[in-house]
Structures are given as structure tokens and as C-alpha cells.
Amino acid sequence: MVTKQDSGRATISEIAREAGVSVPTVSKVLNGHAHVAAATRARVEEIIAKRDYARRPAKRSKKAGLIDLVFPGMGSEWACEIIEGVERVAQEAGYGTVVSSLSLDGSRIRPWLANLAERKSDGVLLAVYELDSKQIQRIKSLGIPVILIDPVGQPGPDLMTVGAANWDGAFSATEHLLKLGHTRIGMIGGREDLQCSSAREDGYLAALRRGGVDVDPSLMVPGDFSTESGARGTEALLSLAEKPTAIFTGNDAQALGAYRAARSAGLRIPEDLSIIGFDDIPAAEWIEPGLTTIRQPVVQMAETAMRALLRHLEGDEELPQRIELGTELVVRGSTAAPAA
Numbered sequence: 001m002v003t004k005q006d007s008g009r010a011t012i013s014e015i016a017r018e019a020g021v022s023v024p025t026v027s028k029v030l031n032g033h034a035h036v037a038a039a040t041r042a043r044v045e046e047i048i049a050k051r052d053y054a055r056r057p058a059k060r061s062k063k064a065g066l067i068d069l070v071f072p073g074m075g076s077e078w079a080c081e082i083i084e085g086v087e088r089v090a091q092e093a094g095y096g097t098v099v100s101s102l103s104l105d106g107s108r109i110r111p112w113l114a115n116l117a118e119r120k121s122d123g124v125l126l127a128v129y130e131l132d133s134k135q136i137q138r139i140k141s142l143g144i145p146v147i148l149i150d151p152v153g154q155p156g157p158d159l160m161t162v163g164a165a166n167w168d169g170a171f172s173a174t175e176h177l178l179k180l181g182h183t184r185i186g187m188i189g190g191r192e193d194l195q196c197s198s199a200r201e202d203g204y205l206a207a208l209r210r211g212g213v214d215v216d217p218s219l220m221v222p223g224d225f226s227t228e229s230g231a232r233g234t235e236a237l238l239s240l241a242e243k244p245t246a247i248f249t250g251n252d253a254q255a256l257g258a259y260r261a262a263r264s265a266g267l268r269i270p271e272d273l274s275i276i277g278f279d280d281i282p283a284a285e286w287i288e289p290g291l292t293t294i295r296q297p298v299v300q301m302a303e304t305a306m307r308a309l310l311r312h313l314e315g316d317e318e319l320p321q322r323i324e325l326g327t328e329l330v331v332r333g334s335t336a337a338p339a340a
Helices: 012-019 023-030 038-050 077-092 109-119 133-141 166-180 195-210 227-238 252-264 298-313
Strands: 066-071 096-101 123-127 146-149 160-164 185-188 246-249 274-276 293-295 322-325 328-330
Touching: 012 023, 012 038, 023 038, 066 077, 066 109, 077 096, 077 123, 077 298, 109 133, 123 298, 133 146, 146 298, 160 166, 160 195, 160 298, 166 185, 166 195, 166 246, 166 274, 166 293, 166 328, 185 195, 185 227, 227 246, 227 252, 246 252, 252 274, 298 322
Parallel strands: 066 096, 066 123, 123 146, 146 160, 160 322, 185 246, 246 274
Antiparallel strands: 293 328
16 A cells, blocks of 8 residues: 555655654745755755655746636625625735636536636635536646635535534524523524535534433424525424424524514514524614624635635645634524513
8 A cells, every 4th residue: 555655745744744844944945945054955855855745836926816706696695795805805915806606506617617717717716615526626627726615515635615613603502592591492404415504403403402402303494594494494383383482593594584484473573482593694783673693704704715725826835624713692682581
């Protein structure tokens, strides 16, 4: 069996370890910096040659000065915030942004890949998206790095991702309701194909178990992150013989649908039904009563992904595979203790 050591190729960290120096020192040698002792430089250069390390320039020249940002759809406030964050950092660095909306069924992937090759974009950010291994390889064959924002499914080990702490956020949302005294807590899930949906469901379940509350499968209904699915899910939960006193929705759009369904049923929020969302979109603050929700740092996620892409283009090889940003519970008027 051929190991990485046997193959002769190594990472910058392995070269540093073998040479007995720090990673920054190896980077200085690779990038031609003067402030490295001659003996140290010679030792590092010898290991680089022995291990057949593929050098990259300290800074890659721009091909087109463009970054591609791709969504499966742009009709949401979440997408607008991602665009805002990416463009803010891209413009500061002198890059333009090409924004594309490609259906998840892949029907427009081939022409987009052709256009990508023609534009010679410098990098690609895929937001809530998933390409198969052949498509990813096609992009990489063009010499174009890829970073995923809040990815669909489980990305491959060679792809960097940036996302939010979805499990933690859902745990905090459910724990908040438990502390208020709720034990019948419904959940309206998100799209099944999204990694964030399963993480939020797991966080909800973990909080119930930690709080000593038995999990009732009838209190968990599916959704797709739309307002309509929030309304349908709430109607289903309110049709139960033993109704929930609180509902955790997979995102704020579903929470808005839950408001509508609750009011159609003649229920007051939060006196008769507490509702909590996820995202903290602008509407969460101005709706009456204000929506208690989990603030997801969407703009910051986009900025972080764009900065990571810039670091990659500058030859930084020590980027983590996953960057996860923290979420925050924002308490407003839609949650209260259950009626006696």
C-alpha cells in the first residue's frame, strides 16, 4: 500500500515538521522571503525537492478579476444577504461578482460550466448547492478554486465549506422554550436534502432529551423552508388531539406562515401559542409581535467565504476544511410561558 509519505508528495505542514521549523518559515521559503537563515532555507529546499512538493506562486495573478457566486434560487432575503457579504469583500479586493441562479436539478449546469471556462473566473462560491464529483473536477481542471456556503449534503473531503452552527442554534431555540415551561413543542422541519435541516432537527431532539422531555414524533412535521409549508405544518400540529403550546420552525419564513395559521385558528401569539424561528430576517423584527428567533450571521458567512477564497488565491495552504460561525438567540415577543 502506498502512503502519502511513500508517494513523495507532502503538505506544507509535513514539510515543516520534517524540517523542524514552523509552517510560516516554510511559507517564507516557498514565497522567496529574505528573512530566513541560509542553513534553514537550504534544509527546507532540500525537503521540498525530495518530497516533490508542487510550488504555487505567492500570489496568483487575476485571470479576469471575477468571482462566480451561484445559488439554486435568489428569491429570498437570505440570498440577498449572501450577495451583500460577498460583493462587499470582493469589491474591496478589486474583484467583480457574477451571480447565477441554477436549478438544483442540474439542467443549467452544463452551459454555466461552459460560460465559466470562457470567462476564466478566478474562483467560485456555491451557496446552498451541490455539484457532483465530475462537475467539481471540471471546475478544478480549469484551475478555479471552489468554496461552499451552507452546503447541501455532505461535501467531499477536498472541498472547503463555510456555514453556521445550526445544531447549536436549534438547541438554544428549544432550550429557551423548555425554560419557559413548554413541554409540548412542535417542530416544522426544513428541506430534507439540506445539511442545515438535519442539524437543526438534531439540535431540537438533543435539547428535548437534555431537558428530560420524551420525543413525540407526531410533533415533528416536514417543511421546505417556505411560508406556505410553515402554515401547513402549523395547521397539522394544531389538528392534534393534544396540541403543542409552542412551535420551533426551521426558518423565519416558516414562522411567518405559522403566525398566519395560528391567527386563522383564533389563537393569540404568544398567549396561546409560542413561535420561534431561525435566521433573523428583517421581517422578524417588525412583525407583530416581534419574532423570537436564532440569528444566523449570513452576511458574515458570505464575507468569511469570500476572504477564504482570496486567501486561497494568494497561495495560503493552511485553510481549514470547515469554518462554522456561531448563532445567537434573539428573544422578542412571540414566546412566553404556556397558559396555566
